[in-house]
Amino acid sequence: MTEDTGPGPGRPSRAATAPEVRHLVERLREAREGTGLSFAALAARTAYSKSSWERYLNGKTLPPRDAVETLAKLSGADPVRLLALWRLADRAWSGRDARATEPAGADRAGTVVGPSGAPADPSGPEPRNRKPRRGTALLVAAGTALVTALAVGAVAWTYGGWHREPASRATTGTCRGENCTDRDPEQHDTDCWTDAGSRARREIAGRTVELRFSPTCRAAWGRITEPRSGDRVRVDTTDGRHQTQLVLVPGRYLYTLMIGIGRPSEARACVDLPDGSAACTGWGH
Structure with missing residues (x-):
């Protein structure tokens, strides 16, 4: 069973509050509720531990792509939609989206x-x-x-x-x-x-x-x-x-x-x- 250790060093401190991440977490919570499974039962049905699912669905750790796909299959949610949201969240979590808004010499104000x-x-x-x-x-x-x-x-x-x-x-x-x-x-x-x-x-x-x-x-x-x-x-x-x-x-x-x-x-x-x-x-x- 996979045990996630959470975000590594250098992870943007505000990543978890980014709109894209919050949006994904909301949809994943809905998908989990749709399965009717507890965190423990979800862990038993997947390759991810109970503590990992708790972190994913509380926005403390960005879930891996495979976890999103797995939850989509279990809940019957649209995997295309969830994976598209995951890609946006991944950009925000990694800081790639933020860096794209700051060209060299730009006025931050x-x-x-x-x-x-x-x-x-x-x-x-x-x-x-x-x-x-x-x-x-x-x-x-x-x-x-x-x-x-x-x-x-x-x-x-x-x-x-x-x-x-x-x-x-x-x-x-x-x-x-x-x-x-x-x-x-x-x-x-x-x-x-x-x-x-x-x-x-x-x-x-x-x-x-x-x-x-x-x-x-x-x-x-x-x-x-x-x-x-x-x-x-x-x-x-x-x-x-x-x-x-x-x-x-x-x-x-x-x-x-x-x-x-x-x-x-x-x-x-x-x-x-x-x-x-x-x-x-x-x-x-």
Whole structure:
């Protein structure tokens, strides 16, 4: 039976709290509950010890790929979905995703803006002619939105208790570019989440705001970790488009809807604080 000794030296201290890791742990816990097996019974059915499973499902150790596959088979969960989540968690745990957001010579502080939303750093690229926000997303009744979310494994399935505004487009299937606008980046069948990475990051007052970009979908969105009640996370584009989400449940992590763009350098992510100030990442890279 395999006995895991936990993370080795040099392991990032904040890895276990990364959204990708927490997301994977939540799904693995659900899968374990679906088996009806205790940790001891799970150990008896697999090559991993009781203490190893306890560490995996408490987020103390990143499980190996084989353990994820084994649990998927025992629970009947979708192994493709779980392994995709494992790959994202592995990137975050190892620090590869964080390093990708810090190019040589990058300004770690990002851009700070005031209540008016104007960039405080005049050397940064100014948005081109700002256009009115594009058409309002389709209004969907709350019940319909919930059914759609459950059907595609979106917000209610992944991050219960969060609030999204406006409602995501009720379209299904893969998307690219403008077809991804107003859609949920965690919607299972878009595949946008599978190759997404953070292209800019900013920390402020215990919050972390990131610009996420999918090369496959050519779309960007904002993400905030450890927000406070009343915060708003948003993603801006250089042509004046925005997506914004209000934080109603503090301490969780929250995504905006997507905006289709050509390159990550056409977008940035921001957090609007309740006092009227705001902080933004740099434009993506």
